[in-house]
Amino acid sequence: ERWLLLPRRGIHILDPNRHDSSKMGFLVKGKPLSWKESDKVREYVKKHGVEQFIHIWKKNKDREDLDFLWGDEVEGFLCQLTEKEGKKAIKLSLRGSEVLEKLKEAEKEETEKAEEKAGCGTCPPSVIFHPEYGCFMIETTPSAPYGGFVRDLRCVEANMRLRRAKVKEHLKTGEVYSTMTTYPLMGVDKFTLPPHDPNGPVAKSQYVPDQLINPHPRFATLTANIRTRRGSKVDIRVPMFKDKNTPPADTEIHMDAMAFGMGCCCLQTTFLARNLEEARSLYDHLAVLGPIMLALTAATPLYRGRVADTDVRWSVISQSVDDRTPEERGEVPEAKEKALKKSRYDSISLFIADAANAYFKDKYNDLNVKFDKEAFDRMRKEGLDEILAKHIAHLWIRDPLVIYQSRVELDDTKDVDHFENIQSTNWQSVRFKPPPNSDIGWRVEFRTMEVQLTDFENAAFTVFIALVSRAILAFALNLYIPISKVDDNMHTAHKRDAVTSHKFHWRQDLGSTISQHMLKKNGGTTVTNPLKSTSGSNNGGLKASGFMRSIIEVKESEFRDDTLDNFCRVKADNRFVLVYGELDEKGESWCPGCSRALPIVEAKLKSFQSSTALLKLPVSMKLFKDNEKHPYRIQERLNIQSIPTLIRVGAKGIFDTPLASKWCTDTFCVNQYMAYSAAKRLRGGSTKALLKEDSKGNDSISETTIKKIMLGQGGSEPLGLIPIVHAYLDMIECDSEVSRVGTGLGDDKTSCPALSVSVCSSASLSACTLSVVCI
DSSP, X not given: OOBSSSOOOOOOSSOTTOSXXXXXXXXXXXXXXXXXXXXXXXXXHHHHHHHHHHHHHHHHTTOOOOSOOEEEEEEEEEEEEEEETTEEEEEEEOOHHHHHHHHHHTHHHHHHHHHHHHTOTTSOSOEEEEOOSBTTEEEEEESSOBOSBHHHHTTHHHHHXXXXXXXXXXXXXXXXXXXXXXXXXXXXXXXXXXXXXXXOTTTOOSSSOGGGBOSSHHHHHHHHHHHHHHTSOOOEEEEBXXXXXXXXXXXXXXXXXXXXXXXXXXXXXXXXXXXXXXXXHHHHHHHHHHHHHHHHTOOOOEETTEEBSOOOSHHHHHHHTOOOOTTTTTOOGGGGGGOOSSOSEEOOXXXXXXXXXXXXXXXXXXXXXOOOHHHHHHHHHTTOOHHHHHHHHHHTTSOOOOXXXXXXXXXXXXXXXXXXXXXXXXXXXXXXXXXXXSSOOOEEEEOOOBOOSSHHHHHHHHHHHHHHHHHHHHTTOOOOOOHHHHHHHHHHHTSTTHHHHOEEEEESOOOOOOOGGGBOTTTTOOBOOSOOOEEOOSTTEEEETTEEEEEEEOOGGGOOTTHHHHHHTSOOSEEEEEEEEOBOTTSOBSSHHHHHHHHHHHHHHTTOSSOEEEEEEEEOHHHHTTOTTOHHHHOTTTOXXXXXXXXXXXXXXXXXXXXXXXXXXXHHHHHHHHHOOSSOOTTTSOOSOTTTTGGGOOOOEEEEEHHHHHHBOOTTSOBOHHHHHHHHHHHTTOOSSSOOBOOOSSSOTTSOSSBOEEEOOSSSTTTTOEEEOOO
């Protein structure tokens, strides 16, 4: 099996005992305070929430998690099919909380039964169920995170089937667990079972009853406090789809309760980052992808029994929890300074990459973002950098919505309740998740995707975004565009059929180190499999795919001043020098790292689709160790300080920065180092220098379709995300007797027992549907 990025040791990223639910925040026992009751403690909670984050940051700022762990969350709802006197009907079943209790009671027994039905003995052995806003909803996650192996990708769909099977075993006859984004008839007549009347004291909605709110006191308090703080009921308006039969006066679909938004179901993924810096960078890049994946997964065309002129849920949820006062909504001209541009549920407003990130530029944060000055100053005083401090301080412009009477005075070094109180009720397109007080590291949650009808589709998007996240890091992709353009893309994603009919802002220079040798010259849209069958070699020469592989070995005693010059005259598209500890009669080196490096490098040579030469320079321990005058050390072009060391030789005999053992000797680093070519890059044949110019890359942005974003634009234009994913899979050598990866673009559908990512270009409801085949 192959690592998706690098071996990482860690634990759960979706803590089975977690307090934070993806949408609804942490749940604890106790009595929540009403909005009026919380007047005296809100500022205390905000102040100590900052102190809790400072403690988390100090404790974990240097944390490293080597294992790549990740997970998904799938939400669904229960509905009841009925038939009376030949008339069929469907109602929203309010038994979600009851089913959850039964699932918990019979967890072990039900797991074994469902696992047998799901038919996957290698996947996480169980699942975990969580409550959501509606008592008709159930959220599901795997009981353990997926890991960094290719085999974990094949477990996603099976685990999703396992979850559905477990829920199904506790349903009544005619009851269905559906993974749809929203119940289409919510708010239409008596739509619940059992039936209830609207206009309850909590939501005060003219359409929906309070009884569909989860019975945990947090949810009713959240609903009431949002309405109270706002000064009125929430006011949700969605444009209505109009045809010849639509009355002229009907232009909008009106909704008036939090349930219309927080009753929507989502598909979310969470990724454990190696460290704080990686989490911040991944957060930024996934934020750019948020609108793209929202449009690509669009699945919400119906509200309150009407057809909408949009097909995504995001704006409805945003409006459903909008607790801004009239002044904050900009409705009071004399209080413009108090206006907040966005709801608590919206796209991000700040990129947060570390200032040392070569791609990040201050100009990308081009929104006028308000932030809590007191919180910002406090964090800066404790050593946080300006960018991260501003991100947290921006969240702190919101009030805590639910405060538990018994959880006010806490130990800020042990508890995180006050931090999570505000953090978990800022529902943004991507969530930056600091480590809680458990053995979990820095995480990033991707939140924009819409849940799909089938486990197959949900697994497809889950696996795809997981692979994209790995490719972003592996190839050092640069997806940055100004935040204002990300917001524009979010608006575009809300347009009906945006996936096929509208264009999105997209960066033209992806600034990556991915090699073009992995790509066929067919408009830059398909990817080859780099590992080909090889024939035998004579005198150190390897032949593969019609290209010569020359391996030249020069013994230590035979090395001359002109050895490197002669090697530079070898006619080959790719030239490398490998310095390593010589081998004994058993083929083992006195340098353990060298024994590992040799087969990795030689295997990589077989993957090149052009002529390649390798100069092998074995050294003896006796002559090399502690010998500062060794020719390889004092030779300026080699400058060997440790072994094994791999050096790439560029045009005109220019020796590139060496990849030394003290940096990295594993398969991933060697693959990445040997993959990129100074003359051919992801940006479409640019001849700019590889590393030095990346941070100065072309900032041009164009408007393009999602099909081109996914498949590529051909010629010298940027590659698509799908070819990049395939190049990534090729790079980690996801091509073996166990798992082969085809192109997945229609020309090799049968060669993929492990994984295939494909795109359908037909103009259908989901014209760019991604299909991941998990076996």
